[in-house]
Amino acid sequence: MTSESRNMAGTAYIYSMNNASLHTGKLIIRKSSISDIPRLHEIFAIARRFMAETGNPNQWAETYPSEDLLMSDIESGDSYVCMREDKVVATFVLRGGMDPTYKIIYDGAWINDESYGTIHRIASSGEEKGIFAIVMKYALSKHKTIRIDTHRDNKVMQNIITKAGFRYCGIIHCWSGDERLAYQYCQ
Numbered sequence: 545m546t547s548e549s550r551n552m553a554g555t556a557y558i559y560s561m562n563n564a565s566l567h568t569g570k571l572i573i574r575k576s577s578i579s580d581i582p583r584l585h586e587i588f589a590i591a592r593r594f595m596a597e598t599g600n601p602n603q604w605a606e607t608y609p610s611e612d613l614l615m616s617d618i619e620s621g622d623s624y625v626c627m628r629e630d631k632v633v634a635t636f637v638l639r640g641g642m643d644p645t646y647k648i649i650y651d652g653a654w655i656n657d658e659s660y661g662t663i664h665r666i667a668s669s670g671e672e673k674g675i676f677a678i679v680m681k682y683a684l685s686k687h688k689t690i691r692i693d694t695h696r697d698n699k700v701m702q703n704i705i706t707k708a709g710f711r712y713c714g715i716i717h718c719w720s721g722d723e724r725l726a727y728q729y730c731q
Contacts, residue, residue, distance in 0.1 A: 571672065573682050576623035576635065581614055583632045584625075591667035595698065603695035609665055617665070624682070626668075626675060634675045636666040638683050645718050646691060646726065652714025654691075655728045661687030676704045680729075688731045693724035 576584065592604050609617075617623035617637050626634035643662045646654070661683055668675045683690050693716055694701040702725065706712070710727035718724050 570628055571633070571678060572627045573624055573678070574627065575621060576614075576618050576625050578615070578618060580625055580632055580635075581611065581618075584614055584635050587632065587635055587667050587669050588665075590669050594670065595700075598700050600695055600697040600699070603698055624679075626672070626678060628672060631671075632669075633671045634666070634668040634679075636679050637664040638662070638679075638686065639664065640687060643691065645693075645716055645724075649714040649716055649726055652712070652726075654713050654726075655711060655730055656689070658689050658730075659687070660689035660691050660728070663690060663692045676708060680708055684731060690729040691726065692729075693718070693726045696723065696725055 588604070588609060592606070592608075595601065595603055614623065620639075622637050622639045624636055624638060625632045626636075638661055640659070640661045646662070663679065663683060666676065666679060680690070690710075692705060692710065694705065705727050708729065710729045713726050713728050716724050716726045
């Protein structure tokens with residue numbers, strides 16, 4: 545059983561009742577599988593090149609994310625792909641529950657302490673426009689509050705995040721100790 549809603553531009557979003565997938569006209573979001581890993585590596589390589597070309601060469605090292613991290617995301621059920629027909633064109637992690645790296649925030653505060661989902665490792669092949677908006681629609685079908693972080697040099701992502709309605713909240717440190725700008729969106 546499915547339900548349909550439309551955004552302001554008229555794009556249809558069709559949800560399965562168990563939210564296992566989201567159909568957005570020509571794109572489908574589904575959970576990633578082990579067989580997607582080679583394509584995920586390709587997409588992350590494309591994203592790293594794009595970030596370097598737009599002034600952000602240091603956020604993701606050449607080997608990031610590792611095979612082990614991709615496997616862990618898939619095994620936990622938190623990794624997703626955006627597909628056009630039979631081709632993966634983007635990927636992201638959507639994880640519910642408390643993110644340990646968000647426990648301490650500097651030079652600011654979270655909007656609230658309600659339960660939230662976190663978007664991590666969003667990357668696109670560049671073949672489709674509007675991936676972040678589609679990912680947000682899916683994330684908001686599962687969580688009322690979304691958190692995300694990005695590198696200080698990632699001006700493109702900062703712009704996308706703020707245009708999507710996120711509020712800058714402060715600075716967090718990721719598992720490696722590196723600083724990230726933290727944002728929150730509340731419905």
